[in-house]
Amino acid sequence: MHPSSLRTKKTAGRFVADEPLWLRILLITAVYLIIGLLILVPMAYVFWQAMAEGWEGLVKNLWQDHDTWHSMWLTMTIAPLTVVLNTIFGLAAAWTITKFKFPGRTLLVTLLDVPFAISPVVVGLMLVLLFGMQGFLGPTLREWGIKVIFAWPGLLLATMFVTLPFVARELIPLMESLGDEEETAAVSLGANPWQLFWRITLPNIKWGLVYGMIQCHARAIGEFGAVYVVSGHIAGETDTMPLRVEKLFQEYNNPGSFAVASVLTLMALATLFGKYILEQYIARQMATDSVE
Amino acid sequence: MSISICNISKQFGDFVALKDVSLEVPSGSLLALLGPSGSGKTTLLRIIAGLEQADAGHIKVQDEDVSQLSARDREVGFVFQHYALFKHMSVFENIAFGMRVRHLKDAEVRPRVNELLHLVRLEGLGNRYPSELSGGQRQRVALARALAVKPRLLLLDEPFGALDAKVRQELRTWLRNLHEEMHVTTVFVTHDQEEAFEVADRVVVMKQGHIEQAGTPQDVFDHPATPFVMDFLGHVNVFHGRLEAGQMHLPGFAMEYPEYQNPVSRDATAYVRPHEVELDRTPQLETSLPVRVVHVNPAGPVTRVRLVSDAFGAAINVDLSPGRYRELALRPGDQVFATPKRLRVFLPDDYVI
Numbered sequence: 001m002h003p004s005s006l007r008t009k010k011t012a013g014r015f016v017a018d019e020p021l022w023l024r025i026l027l028i029t030a031v032y033l034i035i036g037l038l039i040l041v042p043m044a045y046v047f048w049q050a051m052a053e054g055w056e057g058l059v060k061n062l063w064q065d066h067d068t069w070h071s072m073w074l075t076m077t078i079a080p081l082t083v084v085l086n087t088i089f090g091l092a093a094a095w096t097i098t099k100f101k102f103p104g105r106t107l108l109v110t111l112l113d114v115p116f117a118i119s120p121v122v123v124g125l126m127l128v129l130l131f132g133m134q135g136f137l138g139p140t141l142r143e144w145g146i147k148v149i150f151a152w153p154g155l156l157l158a159t160m161f162v163t164l165p166f167v168a169r170e171l172i173p174l175m176e177s178l179g180d181e182e183e184t185a186a187v188s189l190g191a192n193p194w195q196l197f198w199r200i201t202l203p204n205i206k207w208g209l210v211y212g213m214i215q216c217h218a219r220a221i222g223e224f225g226a227v228y229v230v231s232g233h234i235a236g237e238t239d240t241m242p243l244r245v246e247k248l249f250q251e252y253n254n255p256g257s258f259a260v261a262s263v264l265t266l267m268a269l270a271t272l273f274g275k276y277i278l279e280q281y282i283a284r285q286m287a288t289d290s291v292e
Numbered sequence: 293m294s295i296s297i298c299n300i301s302k303q304f305g306d307f308v309a310l311k312d313v314s315l316e317v318p319s320g321s322l323l324a325l326l327g328p329s330g331s332g333k334t335t336l337l338r339i340i341a342g343l344e345q346a347d348a349g350h351i352k353v354q355d356e357d358v359s360q361l362s363a364r365d366r367e368v369g370f371v372f373q374h375y376a377l378f379k380h381m382s383v384f385e386n387i388a389f390g391m392r393v394r395h396l397k398d399a400e401v402r403p404r405v406n407e408l409l410h411l412v413r414l415e416g417l418g419n420r421y422p423s424e425l426s427g428g429q430r431q432r433v434a435l436a437r438a439l440a441v442k443p444r445l446l447l448l449d450e451p452f453g454a455l456d457a458k459v460r461q462e463l464r465t466w467l468r469n470l471h472e473e474m475h476v477t478t479v480f481v482t483h484d485q486e487e488a489f490e491v492a493d494r495v496v497v498m499k500q501g502h503i504e505q506a507g508t509p510q511d512v513f514d515h516p517a518t519p520f521v522m523d524f525l526g527h528v529n530v531f532h533g534r535l536e537a538g539q540m541h542l543p544g545f546a547m548e549y550p551e552y553q554n555p556v557s558r559d560a561t562a563y564v565r566p567h568e569v570e571l572d573r574t575p576q577l578e579t580s581l582p583v584r585v586v587h588v589n590p591a592g593p594v595t596r597v598r599l600v601s602d603a604f605g606a607a608i609n610v611d612l613s614p615g616r617y618r619e620l621a622l623r624p625g626d627q628v629f630a631t632p633k634r635l636r637v638f639l640p641d642d643y644v645i
Contacts (some may be wrong), residue, residue, distance in 0.1 A: 129593055181376035188363050188370040189390035190441060199393070203380040 046265050049258035061259035067235040073246035079220040082159045083213050090167025100173040115164045123161050124229025150232030158226035163216045170212030177205055207282050218271040293321040293354040293444040294479050300349035302335055309335040310501045320475045323493035325498035331498040341447050342366045369438030371417045373450040375430045377422040380613055383433050384418035390441035402512040405521050408436040428459040464491050487527050497521050519638045522563045529608050535560040543604040549637055566611040568634045580629040585622050
């Protein structure tokens with residue numbers, strides 16, 4: 001370990017030890033209380049409510065309600081599709097930005113962050129204004145028989161827009177830190193661009209890529225605002241899981257609403273667990289690398 | 293395969309990396325591009341490899357103009373300073389890479405990789421990963437990988453720069469031997485003159501994007517063409533004086549310089565290598581310079597003595613053999629006489645590039 005980082009740790013340790021006991025207890029308790037109240041209790045409550053009518057009620061609410069069933073199918077189609085498309089885009093963007101120098105490169109990096117900065121509702125509104133019946137492109141697309149707003153293409157576009165930066169944001173710093181030495185070596189050994197990507201670049205960035213994909217997926221599942229505006233809330237057609245939760249709740253169907261919410265929560269927890277496992281794995285990889 | 297480098301120029305923004313460089317590399321030779329950083333030596337190497345595009349000029353390999361060929365098609369083995377091994381591949385797969393991307397059959401790849409592992413003395417390490425190897429081993433893997441596709445040329449960019457002194461020494465000798473076995477035309481870049489002289493059979497000294505001098509190590513060392521080469525190839529004492537009718541007049545003493553017989557006196561700079569100055573207790577010639585010993589460093593194969601001429605304020609460095617040092621028994625403060633045995637004079641015109 002680097003000596004300076006040891007020193008920082010030591011200083012920090014002494015700093016904590018110097019605090020009076022009562023203050024330490026107070027601080028630690030406060031942190032637990034806040035996390036408990038804001039995160040654990042609501043999460044537990046979701047499952048509690050979902051189970052209010054027992055297992056049978058839960059199964060009935062999820063399985064036998066056609067519209068709920070459809071919303072789950074829709075979310076579990078849109079989210080993976082979004083991940084696939086944004087992975088392709090993210091790879092292309094990261095490759096372009098790290099491998100080439102061109103005018104407007106910095107601007108492009110900044111633009112990549114726009115989806116994180118804009119409110120999802122505004123994103124939805126922009127899509128409606130662009131692709132809606134009164135919109136700029138809507139009528140033309142309609143003539144060709146393509147419906148975007150109030151249909152699944154709109155949902156996909158909205159979800160993609162909101163999750164666009166995840167993969168690229170993960171890959172750009174990674175690819176910059178890797179440099180181009182290995183790739184240059186591969187080219188001088190006769191690799192064509194295709195072989196270069198699959199044999200050298202991809203193996204080097206795969207964990208960062210998976211990490212970005214997991215984050216993208218988590219966000220895609222939970223997306224509400226942008227999707228809300230473009231979906232039109234047609235039950236059994238354009239309601240995704242978060243929209244279905246809201247609709248059931250508005251209809252005073254609490255068990256039904258919480259049943260869907262509990263599935264969403266479980267999916268989020270599964271994603272979090274996947275992320276945790278991956279982080280552990282990457283940390284171990286880094287540890288072995290730094291032994292070199 | 294011989295290489296002809298014809299009028300190569302390269303600029304990075306405002307920085308001129310190479311200007312109108314031409315050079316012939318004979319087939320089968322081992323050539324060192326020697327120079328300080330920023331002299332353009334690595335850029336020239338990368339242009340030969342096709343990793344960099346020249347702004348002007350062209351490169352021929354055995355009469356074939358390769359300037360327009362991409363790095364992929366030049367059939368050049370390139371060894372990077374920091375190895376650039378593929379971290380996620382075993383040593384075996386690293387060496388096999390060039391053959392794999394050419395879709396060679398496993399039956400061809402295997403024996404060739406094993407042969408190369410033997411050549412670079414890494415038998416039995418084929419299953420290791422680069423992170424499990426020492427620096428010297430990694431560099432040998434990089435070399436084996438470059439040789440695997442039977443390149444027409446082997447190019448090495450500061451191949452031993454990142455290694456410690458002892459391993460560096462071993463690898464130099466090994467590279468020299470390897471070249472004698474393989475006879476592939478090899479160009480390597482270095483900023484270490486000792487390395488260049490020890491390994492190469494031709495040395496090219498570069499400075500600020502052009503070639504100062506090219507020749508055999510002996511040639512370049514014994515007959516440096518410019519003050520820069522003289523200065524770059526080891527320690528040197530510099531004297532400013534006047535040249536006139538076969539004599540070089542320096543502050544406090546004079547020396548024969550028969551190459552210049554013109555009676556018109558002119559300014560000149562004389563360079564004397566530390567091992568080409570003799571020290572005596574009594575003056576050898578009437579022109580010997582009286583000097584005082586300032587510092588003696590007897591550690592190492594030569595004893596380094598620093599002296600100063602009190603009358604003229606000039607400092608001189610002298611290298612003595614350990615035997616001569618014991619004979620003289622020098623101590624700081626002793627008064628002795630210095631007699632340069634050989635000097636090289638560069639007239640100011642030589643500075644003009």
